[in-house]
Amino acid sequence: MRFSLLDLLIVVAISAVGQIAAHSLQPLIGIATRGAVEVALGVFLSGLLYLLVTPPLYWLFRLTPLFLPICPGCRKRPNGYLVTDRQWPRATARCGACGQTAELWWRRPQSPPAATDVPILILRWPHSLGRWKSTPGKVPT
Ligand SMILES: [Zn+2]
Numbered sequence: 001m002r003f004s005l006l007d008l009l010i011v012v013a014i015s016a017v018g019q020i021a022a023h024s025l026q027p028l029i030g031i032a033t034r035g036a037v038e039v040a041l042g043v044f045l046s047g048l049l050y051l052l053v054t055p056p057l058y059w060l061f062r063l064t065p066l067f068l069p070i071c072p073g074c075r076k077r078p079n080g081y082l083v084t085d086r087q088w089p090r091a092t093a094r095c096g097a098c099g100q101t102a103e104l105w106w107r108r109p110q111s112p113p114a115a116t117d118v119p120i121l122i123l124r125w126p127h128s129l130g131r132w133k134s135t136p137g138k139v140p141t
Contacts, residue, residue: 001067014053018046054128059106062088065123065130072119072134073100092118104132 022042058065070077074097081093081104089106105122124131 002064003066006063007066010054010057011050014049015042015046018042018044018049021045021049050128051126055126058128062106063128065128067130069102069104069121069130069132069134071095071098071100072102072121074098 019039019042022038022045025041025045026038057063068077068081073095076097078095078097080096081102082096083091083093084101085092090109091104092101093104094101100119102119102121103116105120106127108122120135121132122135124133
């Protein structure tokens, strides 16, 4: 898992907004929530906000998702990938553990890439977390 200072700042900002929203919603709900209930509502709202706000935010600023993909060669999540070529929304990367090369796509390519044996990994929603779909060398239609 990759987690930088920028990711931490995003989580803190969204948590603050979620807690403020939970506190602000208290009179509207009509239930006098206190302590743990209000915090739980804030955590729930923060999680919901995270899923709604961060995917377009990570997409807009082209941030790397929190979880790197599982390597199609060794079937493990390596400590890192060596990016050998990057042309948004695609990057060619080599696994840090076994050396397997893979193409990472931040979105489904609009036109199918040339036929290749290099596995293709496509980032799925939510883009900020890093759910990757693996395809063996071709893009699914
Ligand atoms: Zn590998």
